Amino acid sequence: MAKSHRVIVVGGGLAGLMATIKACEAGMEVDLFSIVPVKRSHSVCAQGGINGAVNTKGEGDSPDEHFDDSVYGGDFLANQPPVKRMCEMAPGIIYLMDRLGVPFNRTPEGLLDFRRFGGTKHHRTAFAGASTGQQLLYALDEQVRRFEAEGKVRKFEGWEFLGLIKDEQGVCRGIVATNLFSMEIRHFRAGAVALATGGPGMVFGKSTNSTINSGYAAAYSYLQGVKYANGEFIQVHPTAIPGEDKLRLMSESARGEGGRMWVVRDGKPWYFLEDMYPAYGNLVPRDIATRAIHKVVYDMGLGINGQSVVYLDLSHIPAETLRKKLGAILDIYEKFMGEDPTKVPMKVFPAVHYSMGGLWVDYDQMTNIPGLFAVGEVDYSIHGANRLGANSLLSCIYAGMVAGPSIAKYCKNIKTHEDEVASSVFDSAVAVHNRRVDYLKRADGPENSFQLGKELGEVMTRNVTVTRYNNKLIESDAKILELMERFKKIGIADKGEWSNQSLHHARQLYTMLQLARVITIGALKRDESRGAHYKPDFPDRNDEKFMKTTIAQYKAPASEGADAFFGKGSEFGSPEFSYEAIDVSMIKPRPRKYDVDKKSS
Amino acid sequence: MTSKQALVEVQIRRQEKEGAPIHWESFQVKYRSNMNVIAILQDLQLHPVTSDGRKTTPPAWEAACLEEVCGTCSMVINGKPRQACTALVDQLEQPIKIEPFSKFPLVRDLIVDRNRMFEHLKTVKAWIDIDGTHDLGPGPRYSQELALDRYKMSECMTCGCCLESCPQYGQDTQFIGPQAINQVRLFNSHPSGAMNAGERLDIVMGEGGVQDCGDAQNCVKVCPKHIPLTESIAKISRATTGRLFKKIFG
Numbered sequence: 001m002a003k004s005h006r007v008i009v010v011g012g013g014l015a016g017l018m019a020t021i022k023a024c025e026a027g028m029e030v031d032l033f034s035i036v037p038v039k040r041s042h043s044v045c046a047q048g049g050i051n052g053a054v055n056t057k058g059e060g061d062s063p064d065e066h067f068d069d070s071v072y073g074g075d076f077l078a079n080q081p082p083v084k085r086m087c088e089m090a091p092g093i094i095y096l097m098d099r100l101g102v103p104f105n106r107t108p109e110g111l112l113d114f115r116r117f118g119g120t121k122h123h124r125t126a127f128a129g130a131s132t133g134q135q136l137l138y139a140l141d142e143q144v145r146r147f148e149a150e151g152k153v154r155k156f157e158g159w160e161f162l163g164l165i166k167d168e169q170g171v172c173r174g175i176v177a178t179n180l181f182s183m184e185i186r187h188f189r190a191g192a193v194a195l196a197t198g199g200p201g202m203v204f205g206k207s208t209n210s211t212i213n214s215g216y217a218a219a220y221s222y223l224q225g226v227k228y229a230n231g232e233f234i235q236v237h238p239t240a241i242p243g244e245d246k247l248r249l250m251s252e253s254a255r256g257e258g259g260r261m262w263v264v265r266d267g268k269p270w271y272f273l274e275d276m277y278p279a280y281g282n283l284v285p286r287d288i289a290t291r292a293i294h295k296v297v298y299d300m301g302l303g304i305n306g307q308s309v310v311y312l313d314l315s316h317i318p319a320e321t322l323r324k325k326l327g328a329i330l331d332i333y334e335k336f337m338g339e340d341p342t343k344v345p346m347k348v349f350p351a352v353h354y355s356m357g358g359l360w361v362d363y364d365q366m367t368n369i370p371g372l373f374a375v376g377e378v379d380y381s382i383h384g385a386n387r388l389g390a391n392s393l394l395s396c397i398y399a400g401m402v403a404g405p406s407i408a409k410y411c412k413n414i415k416t417h418e419d420e421v422a423s424s425v426f427d428s429a430v431a432v433h434n435r436r437v438d439y440l441k442r443a444d445g446p447e448n449s450f451q452l453g454k455e456l457g458e459v460m461t462r463n464v465t466v467t468r469y470n471n472k473l474i475e476s477d478a479k480i481l482e483l484m485e486r487f488k489k490i491g492i493a494d495k496g497e498w499s500n501q502s503l504h505h506a507r508q509l510y511t512m513l514q515l516a517r518v519i520t521i522g523a524l525k526r527d528e529s530r531g532a533h534y535k536p537d538f539p540d541r542n543d544e545k546f547m548k549t550t551i552a553q554y555k556a557p558a559s560e561g562a563d564a565f566f567g568k569g570s571e572f573g574s575p576e577f578s579y580e581a582i583d584v585s586m587i588k589p590r591p592r593k594y595d596v597d598k599k600s601s
Numbered sequence: 602m603t604s605k606q607a608l609v610e611v612q613i614r615r616q617e618k619e620g621a622p623i624h625w626e627s628f629q630v631k632y633r634s635n636m637n638v639i640a641i642l643q644d645l646q647l648h649p650v651t652s653d654g655r656k657t658t659p660p661a662w663e664a665a666c667l668e669e670v671c672g673t674c675s676m677v678i679n680g681k682p683r684q685a686c687t688a689l690v691d692q693l694e695q696p697i698k699i700e701p702f703s704k705f706p707l708v709r710d711l712i713v714d715r716n717r718m719f720e721h722l723k724t725v726k727a728w729i730d731i732d733g734t735h736d737l738g739p740g741p742r743y744s745q746e747l748a749l750d751r752y753k754m755s756e757c758m759t760c761g762c763c764l765e766s767c768p769q770y771g772q773d774t775q776f777i778g779p780q781a782i783n784q785v786r787l788f789n790s791h792p793s794g795a796m797n798a799g800e801r802l803d804i805v806m807g808e809g810g811v812q813d814c815g816d817a818q819n820c821v822k823v824c825p826k827h828i829p830l831t832e833s834i835a836k837i838s839r840a841t842t843g844r845l846f847k848k849i850f851g
Contacts, residue, residue, distance in 0.1 A: 021734055036663075037719060039759055040671040098740035101729045101791045103752040110742035129752050134670050138755060142728035149723050157716070181708050210665040244633050244640040245686070246667040324749065328756075332668050335687050336635070401734075450646040450659075493649065494658035498618050499709040501661050502646075 005191025005411040005418065006031055008175055010161045010217055012038025014133070014396035015376025015403075016196030017140035022404020024147045028411065031188055032144070033156045033177055035212055039141045042198050042210040043396065046133025047329055048117060048253035049125035050097070050393040052090030056111055061122040063087040068587055070391060072598060073119040073285050074356075074384025075531035076547060076589040077230065079582045082363050082381050086398040093397050094126045100139035104128050105325060115325070116256045119285040119388040121597075130251055131328040133393055140397075160504065161217045164193065164224050164372060165429040172371035173418050173425065176433050181499050185433050187426040189418040191411040194365075194373040194403055195221065199355040203512050203519070204465070205457015207352035208240050208249040216508040218359055218378050219515035223573070227368045228552045229380035229580075230357035231515070232522035235387055235532050236465050237353035238289035239312050239346075241336060247351035248336060250312060251329050252389040254346075255282040257322070259314045261289075262345075263302040269311075272296050277594045284594045287386045287532040290350040294466050297349075304347060313345035352465060354392060356383040356532065357522075360551060364406035365399055371414075373407060375399035380549070385531025440503050445489035449506040452483050452490070456509075456516060464520050468535050473524040480516050484572055487513065518552045518575045525577055526550065543589055548579035607632045610652075610696035611641055613660050619707045626660075627652040627696065638678060638685040638699065639664055661710040669825055672758030675702060675765070676711050682765035682823050702765045704772065715761050721781035722759075725804055729794045741792035754787040754833065756826040763820035763830055775809030779820040782811055783833040789840070799844065806841045814838070 007023045009016045012034035020030045034041065055061040066087040071080055098104055098112060104126050105113040114123040128135035147153045158180050165174040165187060174189040200215025201207035222228045239254065239261075240247040255261070260282055262269040274281040276292055284292075293310050297303040304311060314322055314330075319342040322330060333341045359367050359374040361381050366373050376396040383391065459479045463472040487510055494502040528542040529535050541547075552575040590599065608629040616623045629652050630644045642662050649659040664674040667686045674685040677700040679693055690697070705713040763779040764770045770778045785801045788794035805811045811834060820830045 018734075025733060036665055036671075036673060037716070037759075039719070040665050040673045042666065042671075044670045044758070045666050045668065092736040095739045096734055096736070099729070099731055099737065099793065100740075101751075101788065101794060103748050103755050105752075106743065106745040106748045108745065110744055112739075113745075128755075131670055131756065134758070135752070135755060142722075143731070143734075145719070145723055146726075146728045146730075149726075181712075181714075210671065211667065212665050243667075244636045245643055246639075248668045328670070335669065336637075336689070448647065450643075454647065493656065496617065496658065496709070499661050499712060502659060505646075 003417050003419070004028065005414065006189065007407055007411070008033065008188055008190040008193045009196060010175065010193065011041070011196035011198060011376070011378070013041035013043040013196060013198055013376060014137055014140060014393060015400045016194070017137070017144050018397050018400025019194050019196060019375050019403045019407070020144050020153060021140065021147065022401055023407055024152045026404055026408035028408060030153045031156060031190065032153055033159050033161055033175070035158065035160045035180060037157045038144065038155070039138065041137060042213055043137040043393070044131070044134040045208065045210060045249060046393050047130045047249060047251035048256065049115065049127035049132045049390045050094060050136065051117065051124050051388070051390040052094040052126060052394065053087065053122070053124055054091045054094060054112065054114065054126070056107070056114060057123045059122050061124055063090065065122065066090060066124060069120045070388055071384065071587050072592055073388040074386050075541065075592050076543070076584060077233070077384035077530060077549070077582065078382060080584055080586040084586060086382060086395060089398055089401065090394055093394060093401070097136055097139055100143060102128055102135045102139045115253060116283060117389040118252050118255070118283045118289070119280070125253070125256065125390040127253065127325070129328050130253055130326045136393055136397070161197070162433045163220055163429060164369070165426055166224070166369065167421050167425050170369065172369050173421050176429050178433070180504060183437070183497060183500065185430055185437065187430050189421070189426065191414055191418055192371045192373060192407045194375055194407060195359065195378055196375045196400070197378045199377040200512070200515055201352060202453070203456065203516050204352040204460045205454060206247050206461070208237055208247055209352070214508045214512055215515050216511050219511035221359060221372070222518065222552070223511060223514060223554050225369060225554065226372065227360035228357070228518050229360040230550050231518040231552055232526055232550060233356035233385050233532050234352060234465060234519065235286055235354040235356060236290045236350045238286055238293055238350050239348040240351035241333060241346070242309065242349050243336060248332055249351070249353070250333065250346060250348050251326070252286070254312055254314060254326060254329065257314070257325055258317050259312055262311050262313060263296055263304060265302055270302070279597045280594045285386055285388060287534070288594055290466055291534060293350055309347040309349050311345035312348045314341050315343055315345060350466065352461065354387055356380065356385065356387055357550070365403040366406060366410065371410065373403050375403045385533060436507060437503065440492055440506050441495065443490050443492050443506070445491040447486045447490045449490055449492070449502065449509045452486060453505070453509050453512070456480065456483055456513060460516055460519070464523055466534065468523050468533065469537065470524055470535070473520055476520050477517060477524070480513055480520065481572065484513050514554070514573070521575055522550050522552060522577065541591070547582060547584070547589065549582055551578045551580055552576070609641060609690055612696045612698045613710070614700040615660065615710055616707055618709055626657060632690065636690045638676070638688040638690070638697065639667055639674065641690070641697070642685070661712050663712050670758060672760035675760045675762060676700065677702060677765065682762040684760060684825050687825065702761060704765050704770055705761070706772070715759070718759050718761055718764070718780060721777045722784060724777060725781045725785050726797065726801055727781070727784040727788055729788065729791060730797055731793070743792055747790065751787060751790055754783055754828060757783060757828055758826065760825065762823045762825060766819035766823045768817050768819070769813055769815045776813040777805070777809050779830040779834060782837050783828060783830055785837050786833040802837070802841050802844045805837060806845065811838045811841055
């Protein structure tokens, strides 16, 4: 019998855990890497629920209807076949999660309950209170622990992915990783690698993302030749609680359960979403709601008490109902704001939330590097120009379910086992990362990487989110280049050889700057408005020119070589852009409007 | 408000690594309304300077979600084990004293290694023994009442506050603590999980199990998610007694 292959999964959120489980079930052994214990992954932050057309409310819902809502909600930018497949698998995925013990809310008959969410007219969202992501993550975490107890999974928690290892043929053969406590750097061989490292929220400084979501793994892979697709499509969630340290999500489920958004106009409450979008009201998709809030606050000057906030009001709904269905988010609001949302309206404002773009993958979740797969938010494949609420938990589990068997199939056809690959391939990869750490240990310039990161976040949030102007995008790119220059003069006061967080942050920051350029220049080049990407100077969708996937590939300058990061060269590499046709063969593109009922395909 | 009042006084316990000397550093951070302990620690990353103007390294600390669902940013703040993200400056006496948990191996400054908690979950088999993840149709039906009870227990984010506060728990003791016992109750209450209820009870009947609880009831007071931990311990304790009788008398 042929020697079996190990699989590496990087990231232990929903997508990574599902890929791990599927790989184990296919008879493979998995090395699972995560910077935090996997149970603390960012999936915990998903609140509202998971979509699947189980149709228990007699509304005539179906996977086809879910598919149409998702493609329409994504403003016709996604390749349609994987979206269709995901929607078809969705009811089975929800049943599976129920079998795993997720405490979903239930109907009087003991069946799964479903609630409404944005961009649909159906009750399609299964939920466990208002911490559904946490509960789904725990269920998969438990199953992976079961495999771990059986010896099929080795966990490397507290380890950070540093880079891919490619052989001479350009095939992915493993990774370099570092222990964040001991700072040991070593290589790991594998038949295949799956990145499940989530989104790049920290590129925008404050967002709804966890602080661990730097986007480093995706960004570094891009520097190593992986295509980055649709980077400019960043979802800004309409309702978050502004905060000093982060912008905390206030789930769309608040509106799904009847929450209304309003401001004061002419001395009376004005329910602006209901007024502007009578067909969908408070449950328009996120990009629409976010732009409406910006209009009300910035253009009309109707922010509450002159501040950049609007009301999200639940106080008309019985408190007991709210506690059962939304308890977790009510607690968050009360703990951080000191007010009870069952009694007074919440004050909210939009915040960066999700990246529709990510690493390019084929329909088997494999990137353009053979042997490298990507799953979950880090892959670009499902959500087009705007993600519908409660489709992210679904797409993460879906991607993991697809990737597991794809990886097993890929590994069957590997000709040279990873253990037979010359050790020089691995040693030279480790040497690159050792040199980087040595450089950072010596760095004694005047710049603080946390300060550079803060400035990056500010410029990205100001210019590359809700409303985009080309001159501002050009300005932002210049600012990013300035930050890259200043990165050369970085200083790290902490000379600790143990759990040195300043050093870890600096290492991440360089690649975050590179990824910020992919997002910014991608937005600059797309002269149209589609989903979350909105340019007032180009207000219409332009299907002829832009119904295409944006592909960014890194082009390193000759002087850079493997030493990119040391600031030796005077020039920086840049993204090169190309555009790939998409498959719209299943649902014919049509204008997207939420003031009137959707015309079905 | 004078400029003096606009500063937040903080004291942080510093330790390079396990066994290294311990010292305390004092800091002053600019006050902003609604700020939490995380905002203080973020400020120190930008300006790692002590109250007496000495340059230092930013304290090492861990955080992730910052909305109290991930369990990462556990620290002892003014003597109480809790999450730093929900520790609002306005509600804390100053100087704010921040220390790492004491019941786990220290990594650096405010970071400890809580891996042992996940080992406890393995010990008590905190999972449902499913046949596989292939499509097998809907799960078992159960009531909304049970779903709500299970949800409450299932909110445990393995933060470790209960263990930090428990007199019976420590690096030198066997007791698996309230969080793992609560998981036994969670899985034994699920229609499929109940099929392995006896196995889980046998595990917590042994050394380090439920009988090691000293009934101090600290756990339930510090749990940030208000999980009824003492109720879980009492229920599992009764269930183990019942099982023991059944084993003896058939």
